[in-house]
Amino acid sequence: MLLPRSLLRPGRTFLKSPIHRLLLGFALLYGLAITWARARCWRDPTSAFFAEDKAYEPAYSLQCGAQAHAFLDHANQNTLPLHFHTKASAHPTICVGITSVARKNATYLQGGVGSVLEGLTATEREPWLHTLVDRVLLYDPDLIDLEHIRELETPEAKTFARKKGLIDYVYLLRACESLHTSYTVMLEDDVVALNGWYHRTKEDLLVAEQKTIEKGWDKWLYLRLFYTEQFLGWNSEEWPTYLLSSLLVALGVVAPATAIRYSRPATAAYLPNKVIAILAFVLTPLIIILFFAAGRVTMLSMAAGVHEMPRFGCCSQGLVFPQTRIGDLISWYEFKRLGYIDLLTEEYADANNEVRWALTPSVLQHVGSKSSKVNLPGEHRTRRTVSETIWNFMFEQNDVGELRREHEQQFEADV
Template sequence: MRTRPSILLGRDESDGRFSFRYLTSRPPVKILAGFSIFYLLLIQYYSHANYRDPTSYFFDPTHAYERMYSADRIREADAFIRSAELLTSGPTPSQQPPVMCIGVATVTRRGEQYVRRTIGSLLDGLTHEERHSIYLDILIGHTNRSTHPISGEKWVGTLPNKVLTYEETDFSRIKEWEAGGWYRNKTIFDYTYLLNDCYATGAKYIAMLEDDTLAVEGWYPRALEALRNVEAKMARRIGKKWVFMRLFYAEDLFGWNSENWPTYLFWSFVTWAITSGSLIFARNRSRSLQNFLSNESMLAISGLCIPALVALFFASGRNSIWPLAPGVHEMNKNGCCSQGYIYPREIVAPLLERTDLVTDWLVDMMVEKISDQEGWIRWARAPALLQHIGTTSSKGYGFDNTAGHLWNFGFELYQKSHLGRSHQ
């Protein structure tokens, strides 16, 4: 009579082969199977949680640029501009000197003119005292102002404290720049011309904003609070100067920078070594773990699981792992762009002395280079108080793609409170 071969622990004793039951009972297989399920769940989570992080592998540009808070704020800004059409006189003169002069230079863009929303969002929600402390200075950047679509609109005569013109400048040179398409030279001139005009008001702070930005409701008191924090930090840095505080920054530059790869590699190795060493120590101290954490199991954990988790850590995105905490942060690098700077009064004159209208550069490049040369500190307020809403560039067609993706994703997380001031 033929006997049926017995199977012990999944091993077929008749030929020494391993059965499926034996294979799945092995600790390394259990570890890898459980880890695979856990890893897939993590990937699923990050694909939903980090799709708006431009530094993440899971970034989804088809949905990340959705206007959430800014859509509501645009409606409020539009409503404010419409209501300004009913005003019969200009603003009450600002206090002398004003706390802040806001300079906005605007030029005609192809299609939509964003400057209306910029001005509307800056002024909407201000208290009477706040508006009284602000001097709003607008430059319509054309030698023939009537070429700008807003030139005949009523709010231009009722909302700004001043509409700056080119009458007291080198008019012929500006016309030459316009005719020749020398937008970089003219942009630098417009910026410094308006900055100097704001400086002449005696304002303590000078905010220079681009004409395609959108301000969060309640931006002004938040900015003043942030400026006080900057000044408190600078008081402890004897002999140092600061040049501006950013109201906008592009988060896609805050990723894992290639120049720091030795640091990332070092800490990845430290993480691997500490985790592996801790497991080996625990195995040696516990008899119950000795069978489970066999050499094969340790090879699976140290050779596959830990490296895979480290890789997922970096893939999830630096902004998601280490977001900027609310407050002010030193940002001397990777702080693009010049959508909104607030300068302290004492730095404006030294800055203007160092500007150059001939060099072929952009405003942010100019200010950054001067700041690097002088050792001036740059600060940023987090979360950002401005959003960039322009999709057509004032510089021409070649910059439209960049303009459409110049975005602060954190700005969209603001929520409108029932008290009428946005909060986060």
């Protein structure tokens, strides 16, 4: 029995169809794109390929912590270099305040202080350090009702974090304000800082000032040193922008194909109407879907430097305030009397249309699995606590050697 030649060579017959060739080629490329996305986007919390179990594993922050504790061991043994005994200058430019809250079964203050100080050069320490810190701020009984403070520290005080935390923050802000520094860096104790955080912050404060002037603004509220990328994804309120962009992409594919099809009749065999329809209604939508699935942080990543971040900038782990704005903030906090620092600060900024800057990449990491806040939703054994999800994923990709070289080069340039 004789069989049709098409049955003897099914592959060749299949590939003769332009539609089949298009679909096969697209399937191969799409598979490669998905493989790339799985390998590239697993740290992106806004991505469908986000690998939670791997992404939250500490890497660089563990090295920061180890260096900080080694530094503290030297401090305890009085084996620190002599330049740590330099007193603060008469006219410091930056005040660094670190707030601390007692947590059950967790202590972060030593590690936080150690990581902030460990990587600084002798020159960087001199403006504001004495041994480890210039001053441990204690409550002044003439200014603070100590009995009220003790009441707020009891387990029964359910507004503990929202009220006492606010009192402490204002108290520390006032202490920094009294030094008349140009800027105040407010840190929470449950952070670690990368090697070079100080010179990066100092440089980018100048950038923030310059950008403010260039945009015609007369003031700005803060520079954010930490944020978590999980709130920087595709926002539902921006759907009109996404839809319009998707339609423009589809038009950018279909319009040239259609123009070629009708301007050059010889291409009709390769670009029949069915192929154009598949491009418009199947392949292009699949590409758009993969783009969004890859995650906004990956596909529309922010370049290194200073950026506006008027929304989704969580949390209050590290904020730098200009001296000129501290009085306004203190008045606002005292007016509110109750609340979390990050939420109150954003409320003030929104109400007054304030400019908020953020530093990318983050120079701090949040390491506090035990939160200072109480009654947080979602804290149960089968899921990460809310505090544990406050994480900067890019921070963990830092390289110890590269940061050390960057810091040394910066120091040599300043000398």
